[in-house]
Amino acid sequence: MPIGQAKFGLLGGDIGNLELIETQTVTSSTAFVDFTDLGNYNVHFLSSNNFSSTQDAEVLVPYLSNNGGTSFLNSGYMFAGLVGDSNGNYTESKASAGSSMASIGKSGTGTGEHAGSYAYFYNLLNSSKYSFMTSHQIAWNNQPEAEFRLYGAVQATAETHNAIRLTGGLGNIATLDVSLYGIKDN
Amino acid sequence: MAGNLQFIKSLSTSTAVSELKLENCFNDKYDVYKVVLKVDSVTSEAAQSIRLVDSSNNVISDTEYDFAYQFMRVGSGSYSTDGTIGTTYWNFTMYNEGSVGGFFVMDIYNPYDSSSWTFASWQMASHYLASSQPVLMARKAIGVHRSEEQITGIAAIQSSTRLDGATLSVYGVK
Numbered sequence: 001m002p003i004g005q006a007k008f009g010l011l012g013g014d015i016g017n018l019e020l021i022e023t024q025t026v027t028s029s030t031a032f033v034d035f036t037d038l039g040n041y042n043v044h045f046l047s048s049n050n051f052s053s054t055q056d057a058e059v060l061v062p063y064l065s066n067n068g069g070t071s072f073l074n075s076g077y078m079f080a081g082l083v084g085d086s087n088g089n090y091t092e093s094k095a096s097a098g099s100s101m102a103s104i105g106k107s108g109t110g111t112g113e114h115a116g117s118y119a120y121f122y123n124l125l126n127s128s129k130y131s132f133m134t135s136h137q138i139a140w141n142n143q144p145e146a147e148f149r150l151y152g153a154v155q156a157t158a159e160t161h162n163a164i165r166l167t168g169g170l171g172n173i174a175t176l177d178v179s180l181y182g183i184k185d186n
Numbered sequence: 187m188a189g190n191l192q193f194i195k196s197l198s199t200s201t202a203v204s205e206l207k208l209e210n211c212f213n214d215k216y217d218v219y220k221v222v223l224k225v226d227s228v229t230s231e232a233a234q235s236i237r238l239v240d241s242s243n244n245v246i247s248d249t250e251y252d253f254a255y256q257f258m259r260v261g262s263g264s265y266s267t268d269g270t271i272g273t274t275y276w277n278f279t280m281y282n283e284g285s286v287g288g289f290f291v292m293d294i295y296n297p298y299d300s301s302s303w304t305f306a307s308w309q310m311a312s313h314y315l316a317s318s319q320p321v322l323m324a325r326k327a328i329g330v331h332r333s334e335e336q337i338t339g340i341a342a343i344q345s346s347t348r349l350d351g352a353t354l355s356v357y358g359v360k
Contacts, residue, residue, distance in 0.1 A: 018191035043222055078322035080258035094260040122289040129287035132311040152258055152311035152324020185196055185355045
């Protein structure tokens with residue numbers, strides 16, 4: 001964005017979009033899926049479908065990296081959310097010193113027990129800001145029953161987070177279709 | 187790759203203001219819009235609310251806004267839900283402290299249709315300190331503007347002049 005426009009400036013026209021960065025598909029047991037090219041965006045959109053874990057009642061778990069995917073952070077996360085199901089159960093799910101950026105899918109190992117979700121990530125690539133996420137999941141879980149999860153999360157360290165890892169919780173990822181997009185605004 | 191989200195307009199500030207107002211961002215090309223408010227910095231702890239802008243580019247402050255929300259927190263405070271009918275803005279859309287950042291994504295339905303009400307849903311994540319205790323704040327909410335009129339813009343507002351690093355962006359959903 002030109003500096004003159006950045007300071008209280010107006011931008012117009014069809015110059016920005018939802019831009020696909022990468023799609024990955026898992027069809028057999030896989031320990032994790034990594035996105036190591038995040039492009040150059042302030043806001044990222046992650047869409048997942050057909051998630052199931054090799055282990056019953058497990059979740060799709062996102063982690064961030066500060067070294068391009070060489071390793072992934074397993075501390076420093078805060079998340080707060082609500083889990084509800086079609087039996088009318090509502091449960092808070094939160095952590096002030098979490099080991100992951102919440103969870104974005106719940107599955108079982110039975111037929112049709114899988115999850116879809118979307119998540120927005122903000123400021124991943126900004127070295128002076130925390131990295132935030134909001135997410136919404138709908139699943140046919142391990143009970144089986146319909147289940148939603150709403151989360152807000154933060155990696156509360158001001159640094160660049162330049163890779164995302166998804167795991168299948170305590171199991172591997174059995175099936176997953178996942179796409180990462182950048183939301184372009186300049 | 188071009189997607190089905192079309193950037194329409196954005197407005198940024200790097201000096202302290204009490205309002206970010208985007209005019210003429212809703213039109214007859216789209217029924218659904220996505221709005222992203224990115225707050226990178228506030229001069230002091232501050233809440234942002236949302237008002238809509240009418241076809242004369244006036245910010246609507248009539249008691250026509252209803253909303254309901256879930257309030258999820260960790261660090262301090264507890265989960266809560268609430269709602270308000272007939273107030274002058276959609277409240278609890280954003281809350282910030284310092285310069286660590288925070289954002290919301292709002293979906294807005296039918297703003298430009300002069301014969302329908304305008305509906306919205308939004309989700310936000312932000313961070314602040316409660317007596318030096320780090321707090322993650324997340325909200326999920328719905329809102330309606332109960333007036334059959336043409337809405338052409340949107341404004342992020344606050345009661346003080348504390349917003350000194352923020353961008354409000356609007357996209358059309360094809």
